[in-house]
Amino acid sequence: MSSSASPYLVRVHDLIRRPGESRELELAFPAPARLGEALIAVEEGSTVEIEGRLDSIHEGVLVAARARATAVGECGRCLGPVKKTIDVDVTDLFAYPSEEEFDFHIHEEQIDLEELVRDAIVLALPFQPVCRFDCPGLDPETGARLEDHPELTPREALDPRWGALAGFQAESDEPSEGGAATR
Ligand SMILES: [Zn+2]
Known part of the structure; x- marks a missing residue:
């Protein structure tokens, strides 16, 4: 029983079993945990913004959004500070539990964007961050x-x-x- 729900959880009760319905998705919250493990990462507490739309379709709720955050770290060449805006596409279907072939599912009228957003941001982090290309x-x-x-x-x-x-x-x-x- 955690005292506060994950900020990545979105209630979609208004879209369930109502194909054709859609609405905007707009979230901004401090990252509850660090995103990334290498020289550069989105630090815990740094703002994560998610903006886009939710569409109810036959199989579930489709998320089509962008996730934005600022990653900070160290230049791999000079060890100076590096700051990089990450802006990634997060689009996937959150299916009803009966639709087993999909990766993400709706649970208790909620969708949990954490894995989708975290994976997209971590993949977008530079493997060898540099403060500028010709450092x-x-x-x-x-x-x-x-x-x-x-x-x-x-x-x-x-x-x-x-x-x-x-x-x-x-x-x-x-x-x-x-x-x-x-x-
Ligand atoms: Zn550098």
Whole structure:
């Protein structure tokens, strides 16, 4: 017996067994738990907005909405802060219990958007977050943020293993396949 119901629960009693009926869906609440586990995540307490519509159809209630939240984390290159707006499509059918072939179901005249929204947001989180696409990262020798120390750039050999690769590229410099250009 939890004292407060999940904010992801939506009552749909007004849409049950009334195909053709529809109404707007608009929710905004603090995330009851962190969404994501990697370098970047939507923190607990951060606002989650869900906006769209609910349509009653023969098999259940169709949710067609967008979920929005702000993810924060660390740049994978320079460890600086990263902030990213996540805006994802959350569309799925919440079927009546008798409709077994669907993933989500209506329980006690309610639909629970948590799994649908959480999965969509987590999937949209960048795997390798960067503060900006051309973030120069850290100086390999001093660990200083190159952004703050322009005198340390340019510095090509970030990894000694690249030395051998660079030599290889120089040798095979003649025009080869050129796949990208001809496609
Ligand atoms: Zn960065």
